Amino acid sequence: MAEAVVSIVVARLTDLLIEEPVALHGLKDEIQQVVTKLKLMKTFLRDADLRITEYKVRILVADIRALAYDAEHVVESFIVKASSSAWNRRKQAIKIKDIQSKMALLSDRIRDNNIKSTSESSNSSSEAPGKLKRFHSFTTVEPEIFVEFHGAVDQLVGHLVDESDDCYPLISICGMGGLGKTTLAQKIYNHPTIKASFAGLAWVSISQKWQKKLVLQRILICLIHEKKEEILTWDDDKLVENLLEIQQRKKCLIVLDDIWTTGAWDSMKSAFTTETSVSKLMLTSRNVEVAVHVNREGFIYQPECLNAEQNSRDIFTVMERLGREMVKKCAGLPLAIVILGGILVTKPSVMEWEKVYADSLGSLEKGKGLGEDQQRELFHVLVWSYNDLPPQLKPCFLYLGKFGEDEQIEVETLYQLWIAEGLVLSTDKREEETMMQVAESYMRELVHRSMVQVRYEDMENSRTKIKSSSLHDLMRDLSISQAKAVDFSDVIDL
Structure with missing residues (x-):
């Protein structure tokens, strides 16, 4: 999630450098240095997020996330107060210098914890923290996934x-x-x-x-x-x-x-x-x-958990051996199988399937010490599927947890809220696209990965225009728990 936060802050500061050149006059170079260092720091966060169970790494990631938010706040405050006295401008300049100093200390901690940099040129969508690779077009009819019923x-x-x-x-x-x-x-x-x-x-x-x-x-x-x-x-x-x-x-x-x-x-x-x-x-x-x-x-x-033979028929079987092994570990639960399929369709190579295979077995093994509770095993699959999301999609998924259980969320309103919160990155815009269309592409990627459920404008005649979205109750539990873990949001029961 820290990678997602830094991606959003980098995009926001980049936009401000373009949109507010006059207001930022005098500190533009310093702000550009902050952006450059954040981009470099972001390349280490994929490995850091994978080691989040380590106490020192977890604290480090939290500090990086907080520093990114501080950088955004300082720059936006500087713009608001740009017309103020020279003293205030010097005060904001000191804050930016302080952020740069903290970045240097964080870089030392990254090195001390032996956190590795992830290449931005990776073919895997889950390891590409830059421009979102889209697997779903606006006009593609969403395939119907319905398992054995x-x-x-x-x-x-x-x-x-x-x-x-x-x-x-x-x-x-x-x-x-x-x-x-x-x-x-x-x-x-x-x-x-x-x-x-x-x-x-x-x-x-x-x-x-x-x-x-x-x-x-x-x-x-x-x-x-x-x-x-x-x-x-x-x-x-x-x-x-x-x-x-x-x-x-x-x-x-x-x-x-x-x-x-x-x-x-x-x-x-x-x-x-x-x-x-x-x-x-x-x-x-x-x-x-x-x-x-x-x-x-x-x-x-009473639906039964699917057996291995039934499971294999519903998973994309290009790499049949790996697919059969993975679905055996899904505890026979259709939701786990659908989530797994949603991940696999974004992985075109044998190497990526092998990585999914290794990661999925590791995630499921974490549930073995908790008894034979299939729900716990399923939850570990869901956590793993969240971790596999591109950084842009993570905060958008977490935002959905703020809505009520079984609530149908009108997507036009949701897209506007995502944009207002700064969750939709302008760097993901294609030529002549609007920010609303970028937000829609985010939603379609979440649908493509089976992370959200949607209703369409006309269920019988058209499946290209999304009307509303909702979360399966287990996915909502996942969204809420992950949001709380990374201080994204919390739920207060009144």
């Missing part, structure tokens, strides 16, 4: 559209995080047979932090969108009354995604289907007890 989709769709006397009133998809429960539910929800069979469709995410009123409002808005403004004024009783009525009047499918506890259901159950209703309910949960509690007569589907 095609038969399950057909089976569950069949249960939902069954109108016989012994049909299931509830379909539940249960299992640990990373198994693909939500992905499977989305496939069913968007299936043509479902759209043709149900007059109303509603999807709402429950998660750990839920509010009954908001959940009921979201469901009703999906079912009777024309009454949105009116629905937002209704109290709980009226929300329940109308939701029951519409489920009786027309055939609806309501999806409760990621419901964690029986208490969450008990709080809302009065609003859902009765035995005489023509509507159906589908839920996803990490806890099978929730599904049983909701309705013992329901159908429960």
Whole structure:
């Protein structure tokens, strides 16, 4: 992450040298020296980040990151106060000299810790801290990655559209995080047979932090969108009354995604289907007890961890032997496999695949001492995938953790926030590109690496225009933990 911070500061100071030549008159040479030394220092940060578990290196990286921020602050303050007295100008000049002195001391510490310089000319995207190498174009249709659940989709769709006397009133998809429960539910929800069979469709995410009123409002808005403004004024009783009525009047499918506890259901159950209703309910949960509690007569589907043979069919198999070995270490979890595939598609050479192989095994081995907990092993894969990101993308990914769980983030707003925070580098602009287009390219690279989930403007006819983005709950946990570790941001529960 220090590499990302220094990259951003270097880009910002370079822009200021170009945009503010008059304001910086008198100190332009000194500032250029700071930029040059930061660029040199940046070449050591890839190796430093890889050794972040060493105490001395971790402190050194934190000091470099802080110094980069200080340099940016001093230069920007100098511009603001450029018209002030000569005394203030001398004061800012002294601060810049102080930064240069601290840089010299940090360079000595880099040498003392035997930290190696990384060549800017590396072919690997993860080792290229300069201009972002793009693997995704604006017009490329994003490939659909859906692991081994095609038969399950057909089976569950069949249960939902069954109108016989012994049909299931509830379909539940249960299992640990990373198994693909939500992905499977989305496939069913968007299936043509479902759209043709149900007059109303509603999807709402429950998660750990839920509010009954908001959940009921979201469901009703999906079912009777024309009454949105009116629905937002209704109290709980009226929300329940109308939701029951519409489920009786027309055939609806309501999806409760990621419901964690029986208490969450008990709080809302009065609003859902009765035995005489023509509507159906589908839920996803990490806890099978929730599904049983909701309705013992329901159908429960529990995805299994994939075996090695299934895994190998879903990984790009250009280097088959390495691919098979890597997916064996993914604990059979589809999310880990998808993340691994997102990394491998950015690595065109055999040498890079071998490096990924070595790094991935090392990351997974760190989880072995923690018992056989697959979730812990998965988290180490996710940490490794974050470390593999180009430096420009790391702060953009961490920024997403600031948004709420299951929140759909409008990308146009997000791009503006990234730009305002200085996370989008002007050095990544191509000819005639705007900064918004550069921000969009960052998002597409994150999508290409399977780090974020997105919704498109028209899911059926076009997959080239991103509408909103969100993080899988495990990816959000990763974003928050990494942001806290590098002092990027923190989360305060109120």
